[in-house]
Every structure is written in structure tokens, then in C-alpha cells.
Amino acid sequence: MPKHGSRIPFKAHPKAIVESCSIGDGTRVWAFAHVMAEAVVGQDCNIGETVFVENGAKIGSRVTVKNGVQVWEGIVLEDDVFVGPNVTFANDRNPRSPRSVAAGDRYESKKWLEGTIVRKGAAIGANATILCGLEIGEYATIGAGSVVTRSVKPFELCYGSPAAARGHVCMCGNKLGRSGRGFACKVCGRAYIADRNGLRLAPSGKPKRRVAPRRDGKRKETGHA
């Protein structure tokens, strides 16, 4: 029996539509969600109600997608990502109705499609809008209601309309403060160093306060978290 991760087959609410065969163990799909046949979803994910996962979308493991989100073709959510409720991704910069005469041959191929990648551990706050062709860096946090029009660096905190960099966040989710020439988290003790690509965990960056490992699959589920 493996040490980490539930080896429980994925579980879909009877009112969900799951057509994909590529859904990892321990994943849970809520009512009125729809995972199309050619979508890929990893292990231990939580796919909220009315979520739509389109053919070609890729979702890693331990990802949380709250209600009302669409994960279109071209969208990649790496492991551990959090996508808040009603967050909306775009995948077409100059949309027209595909069956209109004016759209011409725009939708004959997939050249119109501009994907977005959300890197490991990033969190996108409630009702944010993510334009297309972007990269949201590892463990970055997007504030609720933001409109993200440019790529976001690792560990960056961005919010507003359009979203701008307003600080940095720790892997654990809390804000980072300055610490010597780098950054540190007062909550978990992790340390970071900055370079032109944004922050990265310092070689000595492991948390000083012990953070208990997750005991997956043991909690009583009372809600949607």
C-alpha cells in the first residue's frame, strides 16, 4: 500500500458527466460538472459543481477547481493549483462567433487558440479573469476579482484590473516580508532569494516551524474545500 495519496478510485456525483478515462485516483467530481472525453485530470483533485473541462485541457494532481470555472482546451493547470469560484479563462484573443461570415476562416484551424499555463501551487482568487497566452508562475497568487493581462512571476502577488504586482507570497499562502537581501515568511519560516525571474526558495529555505504533512483522505468532508 503506497505511503502517500489515496488509492481510492475517482468519485463522480451521479449528476456529473464524466466522459474521460484519464482521471486519477482520489479525484472527486461534483454535481453538474462535465469532464469531456479527451480531458486529462490527475489524482486527488476536486472538480467543483458546474465546472467544465474541455477536450485538450490538462489538470495535474491535487488541484482544486471551484464551482463555475471552465478549463478550456489550451489551459494547463499544474499540480497543487487552486482555482477559485467563477474564475474565467480566455483562450482566444480576438473572438468572433465561429459560425459568422465575418469570422472567415479563423476557426477552420486551431491557430486562434492561445493557451495559458498555471504553474505548480499557484492560486487564482474568486472571479478573476485570466486572458490568454499567459504563464502564471509557481505559487503565485492572483487576488479575487482581478483581470490578469500579463504573465505573473513565481511567488508574485498580483491583483487589480488590470492586475499588477503588489508583493510576494510564500508557498504556504502567506505574504512575504523583506529579510536581508531576500524575503522570508513569518508564518512558516521559509526563506527566498530574488533574481530577474522572480523569487525562488533559498537553499536554506525549508520551513523552520514544522508543518504537519497532510493525512489525505482522512478528513470528514463537510463542504467544498
Next chain:
Amino acid sequence: MPKHGSRIPFKAHPKAIVESCSIGDGTRVWAFAHVMAEAVVGQDCNIGETVFVENGAKIGSRVTVKNGVQVWEGIVLEDDVFVGPNVTFANDRNPRSPRSVAAGDRYESKKWLEGTIVRKGAAIGANATILCGLEIGEYATIGAGSVVTRSVKPFELCYGSPAAARGHVCMCGNKLGRSGRGFACKVCGRAYIADRNGLRLAPSGKPKRRVAPRRDGKRKETGHA
């Protein structure tokens, strides 16, 4: 037979999921909505399509929740509140995916949860985003598309991203104008006085134009209002 209020049992669309036993008479739940077992909903409410009411959420009486809204644990909607379509509440200030290693023990208890209370009669416009740990005052109005990052005083009109105070609204929904040292509504005649907590109805504040009482349950329903 009571004078006010329908004594009609609540009515759920056959494609809704209603698990709660605490739903008041006269309430209507539309298709693809889901009210969890430990959610509380009062009388004469309207719960729109694809609305999700989580365990621990509390909704008063005569509340309207339009399509696409999630009422999470920690969210309280008092009597007479209006929540527009796709309005999105947050209840976690520093979200991470709960099953990620980086989240540590954050989701072992409910300490992460920050609720929001929407006071009696307030109205939240379409697609607004409401951050967590806030209070929306009595009869306040939030403009459509706003991002609310701070608490809102009674009778205040707030909008923008982030939402800011832009004026005052009457109980009846119309804008208030200055009147002597207080405020008054030109439409219904109600008068208000201001203090540090915001506006409150003046002792002489009852409407001069008679406003007909509602004859509940008598109208032909043609839509979703």
C-alpha cells in the same frame, strides 16, 4: 391563516438537488441548484439556477440569489438581500489547494475560514466579487462588476475595482440626495440622518408616498426575478 407570506411548501425543480431539511415555506429552488444538508434557507426565497448553498451557509427570508452564485460556509445573507447573477464570494484570504503539501496543516481545522455577513435588504450587483471577512451594511448597494475589499456601511452605494463609496441609496433602491442636514429619497419620500456609522432612517423617515404592500404569491411568474 397568516396575513403575510405564502404558506406554500418550498418548491424545487426536479433537476435541483435539495438535501437540507431547513428550507422555509414559499422558497423556490431552480434547476441545477444544490442546497447541501446543513445549509439553512428561510421563507419565500428564490434560489437561482446553478446556485450552490454549502453546508454552514445561512440565508434569511425573502432573499433572492440569482444564477451562478455560491453561498459558502461562513456566508450569511440576512432577510431581503438581493444577490445578482454570478456574484462571487470568497471565504479564504490566502487560498492554496487544500491537498497540496505546501498548504501544510492550514486546512486541518477551519481557522482559514473568514465569513462575510450581508445585512438585511442589501443588494449586490451582477458579477461583483466580495472578499472575505467583510460586512455589507443594511440596504447597501454594490454596483455590478465591483470588487469589494472592505466593509460597506448601511445605505452606502459602492462600486468600482476596488469598490469605493460613491453615494447613498434608499431602502427602496433609489439614490438619496442631500436634504437639510440629512438625506432624502425623491422617489418614496423616506428621510435619513447620518452619523459615524453611516445612515439610518430618520424618526420621521417613513415614506410620504404610500408604497403598496406586496401581495405575495399572486403574480404570474414569467421569469427569474
Next chain:
Amino acid sequence: MPKHGSRIPFKAHPKAIVESCSIGDGTRVWAFAHVMAEAVVGQDCNIGETVFVENGAKIGSRVTVKNGVQVWEGIVLEDDVFVGPNVTFANDRNPRSPRSVAAGDRYESKKWLEGTIVRKGAAIGANATILCGLEIGEYATIGAGSVVTRSVKPFELCYGSPAAARGHVCMCGNKLGRSGRGFACKVCGRAYIADRNGLRLAPSGKPKRRVAPRRDGKRKETGHA
């Protein structure tokens, strides 16, 4: 047999609710969508998942309505319109919960209702909010996440919160540049002249690069476009 347009009857997912008899040929209604009995939908439309089309709403032909949108009474979408995911329309400028005492007789008639018309070929980006009583001009484009508080001229590109005019777009969806005293599209070659009502196609405005006509109904559907 007609040259253009599929003569295939409309197709609804078994988990959609279609009560209207006024749905054109070739239209497709996805799962968990609901088209009420007195709604009108034209030919070759795409009505996405969890979309709600209320009694009194009017949708033309070749319109795309992506997931999570509500088309309320009073909303008119002309031919060839694109409405992005989670776009939210309002139709009440001063909403209160209709069954609250404070709302008085406001909801006894339909005087509260302020419609919005979206003209032929316009495109509304993901998660935008459209206030009520507005006109979105022909082929205008609204940026993702925008909050539209005023009417938009034909071929105008608007975005932001509140949305402001930021340029012009071609029928084909691409940005227009200045060309002599008018505007022209570098992608398809169409030319436009400007007057006080906004842009209109120049008499010589037909595209110089041939744009292949659509061969409707022939593509393999792999997604939601």
C-alpha cells in the same frame, strides 16, 4: 437544398432543459443549459453549458453563448454575436429582492426592466459585466473582465473597469490601424470610414485578401468553440 446553413434540426444535450419551440435549425444546446418556453433562439447557435435563456430573451442566428451566461428578459443578441464565458448581463439598475417589503410595488409591473441590445457581430470577452439599458454596437469588442457602464459604438474596442474606448476592431476581429482619413485592417484588408456614430465599412471596404466562406456543419466538433 439551401446553399448556406445546415438544415439539421437543433440538438440539445439530454441534460439540457429546452422548453422553447422557437429554436432554429442547427442550434446546439449543451448540458445543464435551460432555454425557457418564451425565449427565442435563431439558427446555428451554440448555447453553452449552464447557460440560462429567460422568457423574453431574443437570440439571433449564428450566435455563440459560452458557459455560465444568463440571457435575461430584455436582452437581445443579434446575429453573429459572441458572448464569452461567465459574461454577466444586468437588467435592473436599482435591484432589491422583489419579495422584500422595502421593494414596495417596484416589481408589480415590468417598469424596473432595462434591456440591452448587442448588435450584429459584436464580441463580449470572458467574464465581462454589462450594465443595463445599453447598446453594444455592430462588431464592437469588449475586453475580458471589463465592466461596461455606457453604450459602445460600432467597431469600437472597449475594456477596463469601467470600460473605455481604446481603439477599433475589424469585422474579422483584428485591431484596425489608421489609414489616410479612415481605418484599415492589415489582416483582411477591409477599410472603414469614421463619422460621429463611429466607424462604418467604406464603400470600397470589402476585404482585399479573400476570406474563405464557412463550410458550416462539416467540421469535427472537438470542443466548445
